[in-house]
Amino acid sequence: MSDQLIPIYVMGKRYDVPEGLTIMTAMEWIGYKFIRGCGCRGGFCGACGTAYRLAGDYKLRFGLACQALVQPNMHLTQIPFYPNPKTPYNIEDIKDPVETLLTLFPEIKKCVGCGACAKACPEGLRPIDYIAAALRGDWKTAAELSFDCLMCGLCASRCTGELVPHNIALFIRRYYSKYVRPMPANLLARTKEIRDGKFDNGVKKLANMSEEQLKKLYDQRDFEKI
Amino acid sequence: MSGYPASMQESIKKLNETRDFRLKQEIPRLPFAEREKLLHAHHPDYRASANAEVHLGPNKGQKLTLKLVQLLEAKSRLDPDKVDLNKIDYDVDVLVIGGGGGGVAAALLAQENGAKVMLTTKLRVGDSNTIMAEGGIAAATKEIDSPERHFMDTLGGGRFKNKRDVISALVHDAPLIVEWLKGLGCMFDTHPNGDLVVSFAGGHQRKRVHSCKDLSGMEFMRVLRDEMYNRQIPTLEFSPAIELLMDDQGNCSGAILLNMETKQYYVVRAKAVILATGGIGRLHPNDFATTNHYGATADGLVIAYRAGANLLNMEAIQYHPTGAMWPHQMLGQLITEACRGNGAQLVNKNGERYINELETRDTVSSANLREVQERGNGIITPMGTQGVWLDTPLINIRGDAGKLDRMFAGIVRRFGEYGIDVRKEPILIFPTQHYQNGGVEIDPYAQTCIPGLYAAGEVSGGVQGINRLGGNSLLDIFVFGRRSGTRAAEFAKKRKVGKLTLKHVTEYNHQLEQLGISNDVESPLLLPNYMREDIKQVTLK
Ligand SMILES: Cc1cc2nc3c(=O)[nH]c(=O)nc-3n(C[C@H](O)[C@H](O)[C@H](O)COP(=O)(O)OP(=O)(O)OC[C@H]3O[C@@H](n4cnc5c(N)ncnc54)[C@H](O)[C@@H]3O)c2cc1C
Ligand code: SF4
Ligand code: SF4
Ligand code: FES
Numbered sequence: 141m142s143d144q145l146i147p148i149y150v151m152g153k154r155y156d157v158p159e160g161l162t163i164m165t166a167m168e169w170i171g172y173k174f175i176r177g178c179g180c181r182g183g184f185c186g187a188c189g190t191a192y193r194l195a196g197d198y199k200l201r202f203g204l205a206c207q208a209l210v211q212p213n214m215h216l217t218q219i220p221f222y223p224n225p226k227t228p229y230n231i232e233d234i235k236d237p238v239e240t241l242l243t244l245f246p247e248i249k250k251c252v253g254c255g256a257c258a259k260a261c262p263e264g265l266r267p268i269d270y271i272a273a274a275l276r277g278d279w280k281t282a283a284e285l286s287f288d289c290l291m292c293g294l295c296a297s298r299c300t301g302e303l304v305p306h307n308i309a310l311f312i313r314r315y316y317s318k319y320v321r322p323m324p325a326n327l328l329a330r331t332k333e334i335r336d337g338k339f340d341n342g343v344k345k346l347a348n349m350s351e352e353q354l355k356k357l358y359d360q361r362d363f364e365k366i
Numbered sequence: 367m368s369g370y371p372a373s374m375q376e377s378i379k380k381l382n383e384t385r386d387f388r389l390k391q392e393i394p395r396l397p398f399a400e401r402e403k404l405l406h407a408h409h410p411d412y413r414a415s416a417n418a419e420v421h422l423g424p425n426k427g428q429k430l431t432l433k434l435v436q437l438l439e440a441k442s443r444l445d446p447d448k449v450d451l452n453k454i455d456y457d458v459d460v461l462v463i464g465g466g467g468g469g470v471a472a473a474l475l476a477q478e479n480g481a482k483v484m485l486t487t488k489l490r491v492g493d494s495n496t497i498m499a500e501g502g503i504a505a506a507t508k509e510i511d512s513p514e515r516h517f518m519d520t521l522g523g524g525r526f527k528n529k530r531d532v533i534s535a536l537v538h539d540a541p542l543i544v545e546w547l548k549g550l551g552c553m554f555d556t557h558p559n560g561d562l563v564v565s566f567a568g569g570h571q572r573k574r575v576h577s578c579k580d581l582s583g584m585e586f587m588r589v590l591r592d593e594m595y596n597r598q599i600p601t602l603e604f605s606p607a608i609e610l611l612m613d614d615q616g617n618c619s620g621a622i623l624l625n626m627e628t629k630q631y632y633v634v635r636a637k638a639v640i641l642a643t644g645g646i647g648r649l650h651p652n653d654f655a656t657t658n659h660y661g662a663t664a665d666g667l668v669i670a671y672r673a674g675a676n677l678l679n680m681e682a683i684q685y686h687p688t689g690a691m692w693p694h695q696m697l698g699q700l701i702t703e704a705c706r707g708n709g710a711q712l713v714n715k716n717g718e719r720y721i722n723e724l725e726t727r728d729t730v731s732s733a734n735l736r737e738v739q740e741r742g743n744g745i746i747t748p749m750g751t752q753g754v755w756l757d758t759p760l761i762n763i764r765g766d767a768g769k770l771d772r773m774f775a776g777i778v779r780r781f782g783e784y785g786i787d788v789r790k791e792p793i794l795i796f797p798t799q800h801y802q803n804g805g806v807e808i809d810p811y812a813q814t815c816i817p818g819l820y821a822a823g824e825v826s827g828g829v830q831g832i833n834r835l836g837g838n839s840l841l842d843i844f845v846f847g848r849r850s851g852t853r854a855a856e857f858a859k860k861r862k863v864g865k866l867t868l869k870h871v872t873e874y875n876h877q878l879e880q881l882g883i884s885n886d887v888e889s890p891l892l893l894p895n896y897m898r899e900d901i902k903q904v905t906l907k
Binding site: 160161162165168169170171172173174175176178179180181182183184185187207209226228229230231264283287288290291310313314315316317318321322323324325326327328330331334335339340342343344346347351354355357358359361362363364366 | 395397398489490492493494497498506507508509510512513514515517518519521522526530531534537538541542544545548549550551552553554556560561562566571572573578579581583584585588589592593595596597598604626627657659660661694695699700707708709724764775776779780783893895896897898901905
């Protein structure tokens with residue numbers, strides 16, 4: 141934070157704030173106390189999506205208030221909520237994934253490939269690409285391309301085709317992770333051993349030892365190599 | 367151009383020069399007794415100002431972390447006389463308080479076990495510490511690993527203060543939890559043969575942390591939240607619990623919620639209540655920066671305490687060894703332990719290592735504080751703050767050229783925005799408040815000492831002793847979230863709620879008056895206030 145003050149416009153109202161603050165800390169510096177529009181404060185939860193323009197530039201920009209720094213003559217508003225309802229489904233019972241996708245999200249066919257979504261994404265993701273991959277049936281690519289999605293909803297707020305890209309992506313990732321990448325054999329073997337009670341006595345024995353005995357064993361552990 | 371000023375680059379030069387030597391250097395782990403010495407000398411919990419005695423309630427006479435005591439000795443923000451308990455707004459079997467990973471897991475299991483469930487939370491569902499977890503979840507799933515080994519590491523990590531019956535449950539359920547999450551469609555990191563990737567975290571003798579890139583908590587949280595919506599479990603957002611309700615038989619029987627937007631209160635009657643309100647970071651214990659989300663203000667501890675639940679190990683706070691120190695905008699944000707688990711080293715201003723990086727967090731943090739505060743080996747920033755280096759380029763050197771981009775894309779991107787290329791340059795770090803080790807005491811079924819009240823996750827005490835191991839918290843919240851959901855649903859089937867009362871709140875306020883304790887704070891705090899000081903002075907209520 142520096143002593144230099146710069147003008148910013150919060151929902152049209154001018155304030156002079158120190159350079160070097162994030163949009164979120166600048167608003168708090170002004171005197172806002174957030175109820176909405178602030179969650180993790182670390183760029184993970186997508187609560188703080190913000191739209192802004194810079195003076196003299198027509199371009200509409202997007203960022204996370206907890207990450208993006210204030211800039212001189214920034215005109216901003218938060219978009220703390222966007223109506224993105226989702227249709228419930230049963231993950232345990234999906235027979236035909238493509239048919240399910242089209243039933244749950246029929247609007248997916250309305251994607252016109254305009255790319256407005258990619259311009260809005262604060263994570264630099266390209267919903268246009270993961271939606272295209274999904275439509276091609278390449279769900280692996282769709283899952284991987286969308287993985288970093290915070291579900292902030294900014295793409296949905298801009299979508300020409302009225303899609304909710306992040307909800308589509310979540311369905312695809314869940315289906316792909318559950319059904320296309322099967323449960324690993326070593327994990328299944330271990331959970332069977334657990335259910336059979338294989339380790340119960342071993343753990344019980346440790347739990348009943350004296351602290352002194354345990355401290356000795358603790359110092360004698362053999363570590364796997366890095 | 368690098369994001370580091372020239373003054374800091376001097377030290378980076380030394381770090382580069384010693385890298386070949388450090389790659390071959392082995393630093394043995396400290397024996398338990400040596401670790402204790404280091405902690406007593408340098409861990410913030412041992413500062414004279416860290417803890418204070420609490421003068422009333424179940425832990426009366428004990429020392430607890432100071433910022434919590436201030437809230438425990440504050441008046442309730444609810445005036446019990448102004449509440450009409452005859453007007454019930456919601457009537458359910460199980461009320462879950464808190465919409466992080468622990469709460470959502472509890473809600474799913476309570477519903478599966480036949481209960482009519484409602485979940486209420488302070489911000490949005492998922493705005494929580496859970497969503498921020500990077501490294502992953504611990505479980506002994508590999509053949510060379512076992513629940514016994516996991517037990518031993520957890521107990522020693524917790525400095526032998528964990529409840530042994532509770533950690534027996536923790537390590538038992540761990541592989542089952544990974545299987546459950548995978549079955550719900552969480553996208554775990556996977557080897558080409560289908561096996562799950564596991565990494566080291568400090569204090570574990572085996573690689574056992576299962577990750578979803580460096581967004582593990584986010585992946586678990588969004589999948590569980592989606593599942594909760596799929597199952598149409600009712601949720602209330604921006605409606606924190608501000609007190610618990612009891613009935614005339616001494617059972618926990620619901621809660622008073624506050625709609626933070628309209629300021630209306632709601633009366634929720636429930637046959638069982640699950641507390642999953644998370645941690646304490648936003649109180650800034652010992653005035654440290656924190657990694658925690660905006661709502662981590664110890665509300666659950668305060669309301670459970672007023673209702674008569676005892677706290678365990680609340681003198682023990684976890685400081686994570688590697689919080690960001692530069693750029694200043696990222697102050698206190700977490701640099702995941704998985705960096706060290708994958709070979710990054712800690713280095714002082716002279717280019718020297720000073721601790722085995724895979725010691726437990728209390729130990730590594732204390733070593734970092736010693737390096738800066740006692741030995742004067744910190745690197746000074748233009749803000750006048752100090753830190754030590756985390757040599758991230760080693761991750762690619764020891765792995766392969768793409769490893770940082772593949773596993774730590776978030777870190778690469780976030781520092782990239784400030785002109786720092788963590789593939790080529792180190793990160794400046796300093797300990798940051800991270801986790802509440804103790805909390806409301808629970809048994810292996812997540813039951814507190816109050817009938818009808820369960821606690822799961824960071825708000826609970828006994829699981830982690832006085833120092834948690836990496837990966838053990840995501841595990842904790844799902845193990846005890848699930849167990850609490852199951853138990854609460856069973857308990858709800860057997861019981862009838864008596865006459866509702868807030869007598870415990872009235873009595874608590876009365877005791878404060880009698881003790882002559884008065885401060886101008888009201889609790890639970892709900893949200894921290896980050897307005898600048900001179901503005902706070904001139905705002906009207
Ligand atoms: C940055 C970061 C990284 C981490 N990385 C890891 C990791 O890699 N592995 C690991 O095992 N652990 C990790 N942890 C720890 C772990 O994520 C948390 O301890 C755990 O997720 C806590 O889960 P929880 O459900 O108990 O609480 P939370 O997830 O914090 O959820 C609590 C919820 O309760 C709500 N709440 C609070 N007060 C009230 C109230 N009065 N009424 C209603 N609702 C309320 C909160 O807003 C929040 O939604 C990390 C933590 C942080 C902060
Ligand atoms: S893809 Fe959409 S919802 Fe996801 S982070 Fe980008 S803008 Fe937000
Ligand atoms: S904005 Fe909508 S319509 Fe346009 S490319 Fe993106 S998803 Fe398709
Ligand atoms: S507050 Fe969570 S992403 Fe900004």
